[in-house]
Amino acid sequence: MDEIVKAAMAKWPEVPACYGWLGLDARGQWHLRDDAVQRAGPFAGANPAGRGQRLEHEKLIAFIGRNYGNCDQGRWFFQNGPQRVYVELEVAPWIWRLQPDGGLCSHTEQLASYRSSWVDEQGRLYVDTELGLGLVHSQDMHLAADWVEQGRWLPQECLAAELPQRFGFVLSPQASLPA
Structure with missing residues (x-):
């Protein structure tokens, strides 16, 4: 900060x-x-x-x-x-850009390391890191697909609606306010 x-x-x-x-x-x-x-x-x-x-x-x-x-x-x-x-x-608190060396860089330019990956019912790919869960940027899906094929990432199936509770984030803080 x-x-x-x-x-x-x-x-x-x-x-x-x-x-x-x-x-x-x-x-x-x-x-x-x-x-x-x-x-x-x-x-x-x-x-x-x-x-x-x-x-x-x-x-x-x-x-x-x-x-x-x-x-x-x-x-x-x-x-x-x-x-x-x-x-x-819209989807998650982080948006990940994939680095050629296997690292991840967030939309805020923070570096993170892969812990697990998840694919939802729409085919969107998420990665959990020490910073939290994020969506893989659509422009990096070709690199992510290579890593999955090589066995570097083993995505687990999930439902998008379950991710906020599972990974502890709120999509709409405004909607979570008491009426």
């Missing part, structure tokens, strides 16, 4: 959290979701209007990545100074 963020948290410890305004899609892209977008539907729903505006500013994306984490309840967030901005996840 950035030092400036830690200092802001110490200076203003009681800033309320923010829900529904930031989303992470299955390709590791961040989306800003204003009030109108949130009213259009959930981030992970079938309505593309629920996505919001994809962030493209490289320094902002890097700042979010450096300050991305999770709480004890499995809700992922971006610590924006003193304010915690909970993230709506």
